Amino acid sequence: MSMTDSTDGWDVLAQAGELARRGEAFALATVVWRQGPSSGKQGCRAIITGEGELRGWIGGACAEPAVIREARQALVEGTPRLLLLGSPEQFGAAVPEGMTVVPISCQSEGALQVYIEPVLPVPHLVVVGHSPMAHTLVALAGSLGWHARLVEHTELDVVTERSFVVVATQGHHDEESVEQALAARPAYVGLVGSRRRGASVLGYLADRGVAADELDRVQVPAGLDLGHVSHREIAVAILAELVRIRAARGVPPGPPEPGAAAAPDATETVDPVCGMTVEVDAPVVFEGHEYSFCCAGCRAEFLRDPGAYTKKESRC
Incomplete structure (x- = not known):
């Protein structure tokens, strides 16, 4: 789903700041270069949410779905990317290393460079207790830029x-504390203590009816x-485990919230006219096969002579 509006670049940045304060994941797309004719201009910006909603403006019907798709993937991977949108024939071997070329050869010979930056929520660490180890753990997490706090079992x-x-x-x-934490279904619950103590706690909670x-x-x-380490080293061991978990997932910890990053749906196909990867949407059925298009122009071109494009596809 996408939604474009007349929001200018500065309004988009204000919206981005508000989303970041609310802890929502999104990607910020900025047009950094254009070759006319193109409706996207240098400095145009847009926000793309994990659900594929676009707020702002980066270009027309061909550019928009490509940017949304790449932005959602950037959110999943947690890494920025620089896109070059246009016909591959326009650039030849002149494409810089590390740049992704996305064909958008529909109704224009224009081209765009779009920088996509994923903005992921800062990890949230809650430490229950006030031992020296707990204080050390919060301090270490804070040094990584995490939002970390000490709380009582009542908080x-x-x-x-x-x-x-x-x-x-x-x-x-x-x-x-463990029972209350589990009730909130957080991304991680850890108990500091021996395995024997842990077995006793979990056994008590099982008797209380907490699901296995x-x-x-x-x-x-x-x-x-x-192994046998000091209290401060235990804090290091816990934080190392949390960093490993977060890195392995490649996304903000925890089940996705509304608007959080999610892998793009496996409902993509190739526009038979221009070769662009598009989402399956209101497909045209021809000889038992479905075809989707990036814009009305490609759809109309296909309908004028479907056989020309399906024959070309079968030769590939």
Whole structure:
């Protein structure tokens, strides 16, 4: 789904700041170069959400679906990319290394360069307890730019689906803290303590009716196994485990919230007229096969002589 409006570049940046403050994932697309004729201008900007909604303006009917598709993939991978949109014949071997060429050869000989930057929420760490290890863990996470805070066992209402929760209450309210944390379905729940202590806590919660699949989500003991280490080194081991989990997922921790990054749907095909990758939408059926198009121009061109394009496709 996409939605274009007359929002100018500065309004788009204001909206981007608001989305970032709310902790929502999005990509910011900016036109950095154009070759006329093209409706996109240098400095045009747009926000693309994980659901594929576009706010702003980066170009017309050919450019927009390509930018949305690449922006959603950038959100999944967490890496920026520079797109060169136009006919491959326009550029030949002159394309710089690392730039992605996307064909948009429909109604124009224009071209665009669009820089796409994914903006992902800062990780949210909640540490329950006030031990020296807990203070060290919060300080270390803060040095990475994470949003980290110490809370009491009575303050777990701050936990969301994106949170990493570490219970470090040292035997005081362990069971209550773990149960309340699990109720919020966070991305991670870890309990600081021995395996024996962990088995006791989880057994108590099982007797209270907490589902087995929920209890299986609790990491006991929390952190990478570094052997016999100090309290401060335990904090390092826990943070290392959280960094590894986040990096392996390649997306903000936790189940996706509305508007969060998600992998593009596997509903893409190739426009038989221009060769552009497009989403399947209101396809034309010809000889039992469905064909989708990037714009009305390609659709009309196909309908004028479908056989010409299907024969070309069969030769490929």
